[in-house]
Amino acid sequence: xxxxxxxxxxxxxxxxxxxxxxxxxxxxxxxxxxxxxxxxxxxxxxxxxxxxxxxxxxxxxxxxxxxxxxxxxxxxxxxxxxxxxxxxxxxxxxxxxxxxxxxxxxxxxxxxxxxxxxxxxxxxxxxxxxxxxxxxxxxxxxxxxxxxxxxxxxxxxxxxxxxxxxxxxxxxxxxxxxxxxxxxxxxxxxxxxxxxxxxxxxxxxxxxxxxxxxxxxxxxxxxxxxxxxxxxxxxxxxxxxxxxxxxxxxxxxxxxxxxxxxxxxxxxxxxxxxxxxxxxxxxxxxxxxxxxxxxxxxxxxxxxxxxxxxxxxxxxxxxxx
Numbered sequence: 001x002x003x004x005x006x007x008x009x010x011x012x013x014x015x016x017x018x019x020x021x022x023x024x025x026x027x028x029x030x031x032x033x034x035x036x037x038x039x040x041x042x043x044x045x046x047x048x049x050x051x052x053x054x055x056x057x058x059x060x061x062x063x064x065x066x067x068x069x070x071x072x073x074x075x076x077x078x079x080x081x082x083x084x085x086x087x088x089x090x091x092x093x094x095x096x097x098x099x100x101x102x103x104x105x106x107x108x109x110x111x112x113x114x115x116x117x118x119x120x121x122x123x124x125x126x127x128x129x130x131x132x133x134x135x136x137x138x139x140x141x142x143x144x145x146x147x148x149x150x151x152x153x154x155x156x157x158x159x160x161x162x163x164x165x166x167x168x169x170x171x172x173x174x175x176x177x178x179x180x181x182x183x184x185x186x187x188x189x190x191x192x193x194x195x196x197x198x199x200x201x202x203x204x205x206x207x208x209x210x211x212x213x214x215x216x217x218x219x220x221x222x223x224x225x226x227x228x229x230x231x232x233x234x235x236x237x238x239x240x241x242x243x244x245x246x247x248x249x250x251x252x253x254x255x256x257x258x259x260x261x262x263x264x265x266x267x268x269x270x271x272x273x274x275x276x277x278x279x280x281x282x283x284x285x286x287x288x289x290x291x292x293x294x295x296x297x298x299x300x301x302x303x304x305x306x307x308x309x310x311x312x313x314x315x316x317x318x319x320x321x
Contacts, residue, residue: 135247
């Protein structure tokens with residue numbers, strides 16, 4: 001069952017909707033009408049679809065854009081118990097949403113945790129994508145296996161902290177605002193921007209909602225316990241992402257000074273990318289115009305490369321409340 005309501009953030013029409021997929025109720029937004037060239041945007045931690053708010057208008061002017069909240073995040077369900085948060089499960093959620101909407105071969109764009117879901121999707125459903133853009137990430141197995149303790153402490157400390165059993169829940173609960181400030185504070189000026197346009201309050205409320213902290217921690221724990229061993233095995237077997245990969249990262253963020261494109265060429269066949277000058281980790285909220293420009297260029301190249309794959313179709317409709 002799907003429901004929807006219309007809102008107009010930043011002056012652009014956006015529809016909010018929900019759909020049941022597998023064991024979770026996913027919230028997503030949609031904008032634009034060009035279903036011949038759909039884009040699916042996957043957010044990072046500790047955010048939601050809202051991280052794309054400043055790039056949505058430019059993308060939606062040329063594309064149908066779908067931006068879900070991943071399981072455990074934003075307004076989507078946060079299943080507990082035996083529910084899984086490995087990237088295969090989270091990619092399957094997205095695949096079910098794409099099938100529900102009737103989209104054919106979208107370009108998948110992910111930032112941070114969403115980019116990790118996008119990488120898994122590209123491996124599990126390569127024939128269903130026109131291309132994949134990964135924003136400001138290194139391969140998960142590279143982070144755990146090849147970064148030094150000093151490098152982890154500087155840029156990825158929360159990757160270790162989050163997988164410690166029980167302790168993060170106890171330390172973060174009641175201190176959510178301070179923890180969010182520590183995360184967003186890694187990029188100068190971001191907290192001020194988030195507070196200025198109200199996004200801080202939305203992120204903070206979602207982070208403090210029932211089940212959110214546990215779900216987000218399970219996301220990281222599943223990466224270490226489930227995803228990384230799978231990626232190690234795939235590396236050893238020579239398995240690579242086959243669809244075109246575009247990388248975009250902040251030159252002052254977690255990837256600063258690293259041979260990012262070369263690192264990804266170890267696990268993907270066709271890789272291009274570039275750094276954004278004077279930008280940190282939260283690229284879409286720090287430099288939305290530059291991000292939109294790069295993503296539009298990549299999407300145009302993906303769809304131009306396979307024009308025979310397009311089929312005339314209308315953007316699927318949502319039922320209004």
